[in-house]
Amino acid sequence: GDSVTQMEGPVTLSEEAFLTINCTYTATGYPSLFWYVQYPGEGLQLLLKATKADDKGSNKGFEATYRKETTSFHLEKGSVQVSDSAVYFCALSVNNFNKFYFGSGTKLNVKP
Amino acid sequence: SQTIHQWPATLVQPVGSPLSLECTVEGTSNPNLYWYRQAAGRGLQLLFYSVGIGQISSEVPQNLSASRPQDRQFILSSKKLLLSDSGFYLCAWSFSGDEQYFGPGTRLTVT
Numbered sequence: 001g002d003s004v005t006q007m008e009g010p011v012t013l014s015e016e017a018f019l020t021i022n023c024t025y026t027a028t029g030y031p032s033l034f035w036y037v038q039y040p041g042e043g044l045q046l047l048l049k050a051t052k053a054d055d056k057g058s059n060k061g062f063e064a065t066y067r068k069e070t071t072s073f074h075l076e077k078g079s080v081q082v083s084d085s086a087v088y089f090c091a092l093s094v095n096n097f098n099k100f101y102f103g104s105g106t107k108l109n110v111k112p
Numbered sequence: 113s114q115t116i117h118q119w120p121a122t123l124v125q126p127v128g129s130p131l132s133l134e135c136t137v138e139g140t141s142n143p144n145l146y147w148y149r150q151a152a153g154r155g156l157q158l159l160f161y162s163v164g165i166g167q168i169s170s171e172v173p174q175n176l177s178a179s180r181p182q183d184r185q186f187i188l189s190s191k192k193l194l195l196s197d198s199g200f201y202l203c204a205w206s207f208s209g210d211e212q213y214f215g216p217g218t219r220l221t222v223t
Binding site for chain 1: 144146154155156158161163202204206210211212213214215216217219
């Protein structure tokens, strides 16, 4: 079936460090891929998305590339800030049933 | 622009009591609607989704139910709450395969 696997957290980094959060997926069709961010006590916000192979989604310094050959959509940021501390979710959308599949989330802690 | 509302924001209920959480979407028509639960420190669990009025798909068997009495209204209910029903409940909407937009969530504590 369709699913998303992302690295377990928490991930703890110092400010200005490089961030990578790994995400791989399994899908029977051609999914769209997403990264969502959740700040404490809030709902999820879309961070970026990619709808086809080799697309790169980017927003607020974060980016992720849709890699069909490795079925991956890793999230990266060159220099994290304390304000980036949150839980990050990788997700895929399967068009036929309008369903989304979310990873388990990766908590990021950025220390000053 | 579209907005999504959930209420209440927080709720404390005793075991065995009923539950009703409401979600409404403004600024759009015929959206897909979703209910998720997020247990403490865990990921998102899809509970129900709906592609139209009166059309509900259940993902996980449990003592919860959902209804969609109007196009932009989605209700999550229970007749008798269990301790395990505690969690953060999120409503979301989307169009056909496009990204999902989430509400602010309801924090439910069952005591």
